[in-house]
Amino acid sequence: MTEAFIELDGVEKVFEVRRRSGRRLRRERCTVRAVDGISFAVPRGEMVGYIGPNGAGKSTTIKMLTGILTPSGGRLRVAGIDPSRERTRLARRIGVVFGQRTTLWWDLPLRDSYALVRRIYGIPEARYRANLERCVELLDLGALLGVPVRQLSLGQRMRGDIAAALLHDPEVLYLDEPTIGLDVVSKARVRRFLREVNSEQGTTVVLTTHDLTDIEQLCRRVMVIDHGRLVYDGGLDGLHAVGESERTLVVDLERELPPIAGVPGARTVRVDGPRQWLAFPAAASAAPIVSAVADRYPLVDLSLREPAIEDVIARMLESGEGRRSAVP
Amino acid sequence: MRLYGAVAASSFRRYATYRVATAAGVFTNTVFGFILAYTFIALWSIRPHLGGYDQAQALTFVWTSQAMLAAAALLGGGFQQELQERIRTGDIAIDLYRPADLQLWWLASDLGRAAFQLLGRGLVPLAVGALCFDLALPSSPLVWLAFLASVLLGLLVGFAVRYLVALTSFWLLDGAGVDMVSGLLCLFFSGSLLPLTVFPGAFGDVARMLPWSAMLQVPVDVLLGVNSGAGLAGSFAFQGCWALVLLAAGRLLQGLATRKVVVQGG
The missing domain is CATH 3.40.50.300 (P-loop containing nucleotide triphosphate hydrolases)
Structure with a gap:
């Protein structure tokens, strides 16, 4: 490099903000850490x-x-x-x-x-x-x-x-x-x-x-x-x-069937008539999942959806939120 | 320095593009000139030599102040609201990251505006006044030159005061209150309502010492030739001192503002 x-x-920026508290005309000072120790x-x-x-x-x-x-x-x-x-x-x-x-x-x-x-x-x-x-x-x-x-x-x-x-x-x-x-x-x-x-x-x-x-x-x-x-x-x-994102396999079956089960590494997240959605980790290969489905179900068509970066980041921020709120 | 020349020139051009506004302003100044002229005639008929002016001098005061009103921004206008708005919305951030001095930038811009308004808004009312009334305008070009120098010093003082007022927005966020107070002070203590020479006693003495008198009262007195020789030098010194002190105060406040204050929004 x-x-x-x-x-x-370790850059920080702390703002002091005055905020109205419960009582009239009384304001209390509090600090907002807008940037809280950033290094890059x-x-x-x-x-x-x-x-x-x-x-x-x-x-x-x-x-x-x-x-x-x-x-x-x-x-x-x-x-x-x-x-x-x-x-x-x-x-x-x-x-x-x-x-x-x-x-x-x-x-x-x-x-x-x-x-x-x-x-x-x-x-x-x-x-x-x-x-x-x-x-x-x-x-x-x-x-x-x-x-x-x-x-x-x-x-x-x-x-x-x-x-x-x-x-x-x-x-x-x-x-x-x-x-x-x-x-x-x-x-x-x-x-x-x-x-x-x-x-x-x-x-x-x-x-x-x-x-x-x-x-x-x-x-x-x-x-x-x-x-x-x-x-x-x-x-x-x-x-x-990092965002633990998932790819989605969309399969069209010959007819309406109960949710696909028993495919290792994947879970069915949605069923709509003959169409079903299977999610699996983005890092994993799609090939074994496709063959496992094709072996046991009457497959007509399939497509693979990559995770949207928006979702990845949203998930990352949400999990951060979860961690934070868990700490008192 | 060439930068600030270019800023002033672009500000001059900017105001020059508002032709209708200029025409409307000229019309208003002329109408008010007539109203005030007849009021002053009534006053000076009852009390001749009020404030040490004869009637022709009093009328010259009226028409000169109408001619200077827009340029000196005695009734507001100019850069003050614009700067306040930029501070309030946070657009000031853009001005701050430029490699230019904030105060000099706005001063150049305000002087460009004033130069246009002195010509565009000033010449016609003064000419109308001179045609319709008997004015005490000087014949010596030197006096006119001294007058213009005094106007320039007055513009510096006016800018410095309004810059200080505008900068308070960094702390107050809403400038309406300060604007109103500073507008009223300026209206009265510049002499826009009545010449400051008519006020007797300690009040008059104090009024004539305040910075606002440098914006209108002093330049008009220079034009009227009330003070000559040492008196003239005294007028320039009075204006120059206020300009220096207030501009320095503006720099100080600008330093405090940019160091300490949060840039709003974004």
Whole structure:
């Protein structure tokens, strides 16, 4: 593994919140551990997915990585820089895209927004031109440059925002839900573009999303965060093993029969007329199960369903929930 | 520095695109100019030389303040609500991760806006006033130059005050209360209602020492040539001191805000 570009070591963020208690006008202070001791390292040029349910601490982590929030504890370095101490110096080297906010200027045409971005980062003319040209081509922005941002559709604005974040050749790009609310075509275009930026420019990418298709298509490595803690860090395929996920064999029999029984390693989870569903561990082979069924039942047709990554993660988070609630 | 020039220019262009709003503003300022002009004529007929002004000077005060109203954001407007909204919604996060200084950024943007509104909203009402009434406008270009310098200093003070007010949103989240208080203070103590020179005694002395008087009262007095020579230098020093103190306070508060406060939402 190459030298770590982003490094977190036991990073914490504790917010103090005042909450109304029972009595009128009395407020009690309590603390919320939004990020509760997270450690990971991302080497230069990697593209990682950072996922978890709402309120898990994803955005708080991103804000600490950009230096907007100061960690309450732990050590954090991006490109060797402590983000909250040298926010402005780091800012020249990072790009940020928030799916739900725009970095563009509402009243200005896209072109003018880019001209301002150029000034902000002091991008040399030639490089600015080349980068803008590439973004315009790949994100299909040509017809939009003269349009004020407020008149752009969500998908157009998102593409405009992504281009704005890349004009200064950032070494790392943080994407916070870049495909939220986009249609299928826009999503595909954004993904293709991100893949290209990552592979050609070697830009390190940290991607936060609720759309797991983004992760499946873009990231080899995924980190799952829940209640401020890292619950998984590894390859996408490893998720299935950890999440105890199951594959499903769907069989169509000649006629309605009682639930299939006696197939080792599999259990019947659903019966609907002549069709039955058998679940078995994702890691196990389907072949012996298929032959066991075919030997003893009048089989007409069959199909195999892979577990959806959503279900895998949902199960992982639920089991975490169960463990937590078991502890007093 | 070129960045902030570009920010100011884009802000100027942005306000220039709202033509209908500008025309409506010019109309309103002119109508109010007439209403106030006749009110002041009534006042100064009963009490000539009220506040040390003759009637022509009092009318000049009316029309100059109408011309400066939008640029100096004496009745609100400008960047304050926009910045508060960005703090409230958390969009301020976007401004914070840019390699630019927050205060200079908003100052440049506000000066760009003011430059447009001084031209777009100021020239017509002043010209209408000068055509319809007998005003005491100076003939020397040097006085006009001094006036413009004083207006610029006044804009700095006005910006600094509103920046402080806007930053309180980091702690208060809802700026409505602070807005109302600061709006009222500005309305009265800038001299927008009545020239501060008409108030006698200690109250008048205090009113003329407060930062708001640097936004309107002082520039108009410079235009009227009330103070010349050492008096003029004193006016500039008064405005400059307030600008420095308040801008420094803004930096301090900005440091506290960005270090301590939670960025909302997301």
